[in-house]
Amino acid sequence: MGTASQGGTYFVYGSGWANMIADELGLSGGGEVTGGPTQNLALVHNGDIAFGMTTMGPAADAVSGKSPLAPGVVMDNVCAMFPMYETPFSITTLAGSGITSISEIPDGARIGFGPAGSTSDSYFPAILSELGVNFERRNGGWNDLGGQLQDGLLDVIAFAAGIPIPAVSQLEVQTDVNIIEFTEEEQQKAIAAFPVSEFSIPASTYQTLEDDARAVSMWNFTIAGCDLPEDFVYEVTRITMENNDKMREVHRSAATTIPENVVHNHVLPFHPGAARWFNENGYEIDEAQIH
Numbered sequence: 001m002g003t004a005s006q007g008g009t010y011f012v013y014g015s016g017w018a019n020m021i022a023d024e025l026g027l028s029g030g031g032e033v034t035g036g037p038t039q040n041l042a043l044v045h046n047g048d049i050a051f052g053m054t055t056m057g058p059a060a061d062a063v064s065g066k067s068p069l070a071p072g073v074v075m076d077n078v079c080a081m082f083p084m085y086e087t088p089f090s091i092t093t094l095a096g097s098g099i100t101s102i103s104e105i106p107d108g109a110r111i112g113f114g115p116a117g118s119t120s121d122s123y124f125p126a127i128l129s130e131l132g133v134n135f136e137r138r139n140g141g142w143n144d145l146g147g148q149l150q151d152g153l154l155d156v157i158a159f160a161a162g163i164p165i166p167a168v169s170q171l172e173v174q175t176d177v178n179i180i181e182f183t184e185e186e187q188q189k190a191i192a193a194f195p196v197s198e199f200s201i202p203a204s205t206y207q208t209l210e211d212d213a214r215a216v217s218m219w220n221f222t223i224a225g226c227d228l229p230e231d232f233v234y235e236v237t238r239i240t241m242e243n244n245d246k247m248r249e250v251h252r253s254a255a256t257t258i259p260e261n262v263v264h265n266h267v268l269p270f271h272p273g274a275a276r277w278f279n280e281n282g283y284e285i286d287e288a289q290i291h
Helices: 009-025 039-044 056-063 119-130 142-150 166-174 184-193 232-242 244-250 252-256 259-264 272-280
Strands: 052-057 078-093 110-111 133-139 156-160 178-181 198-203 213-225
Touching: 009 052, 009 156, 009 232, 009 252, 009 259, 039 056, 039 119, 052 178, 052 259, 056 078, 056 119, 056 213, 078 142, 078 166, 078 198, 078 232, 078 272, 119 156, 119 178, 119 184, 133 198, 133 213, 142 156, 142 166, 142 178, 156 166, 156 252, 166 178, 166 259, 178 252, 184 198, 184 213, 198 232, 213 232, 213 259, 232 272, 244 252
Parallel strands: 110 133, 110 156
Antiparallel strands: 052 213, 078 156, 078 178, 078 213, 198 213
């Protein structure tokens, strides 16, 4: 299972999921550290890994030949399996920075956007530019960026990851942080310009939050090589969709890893094995949406 950097939700969710599937089916398997959604799409397309995780923005680029990793290559061996969760775009600073809103981010601020080619790196710089922020762009794994923020080497971290983000939870324990929300106007401006939707980070997600925080988000789906055996992908989908309690033990964000959310994929064809499970269980996937 292709995940992303350590310290991010993809790594925790994907590694836990791979271990669960391996245990249930008596196979060997595990999570692999990658550059995130954009690289996962390429690795699955090329058959280097069986499964991966992606957000819908990079997926749309990949199937239309616009992936920054392989411009002009239409990645048509990538099929959707099941919905995971929404990735909120959230901003964290140290409380001592005095930054409490997006408009207060100073010109030339050093902002960490996650691993190069990740969903965060692909979309958050453009979103902040659209909102009038001028910044110096930095990349790295989430744990590393959290350390740099604490050490004063970064001013802001712009996260796009499932919540709670392990690196933010760790930061909260070690120091005082501000979790910056979007204003209504900023939220609507981002939605108008990018493939994101309205989202609210529940106050219960982090110790720091006293109220829900306005944000934007993008849906995540697991992906499989379209050439994987139908019966295998059917079993993988069945185990995941019928064991949400086990998935929530892997990561809290799996609360939305439920069949009802299959409707949020409008980009990738479904793997025939996955589509068979959904159709057998009353979640209709149109023939035209199946690979």
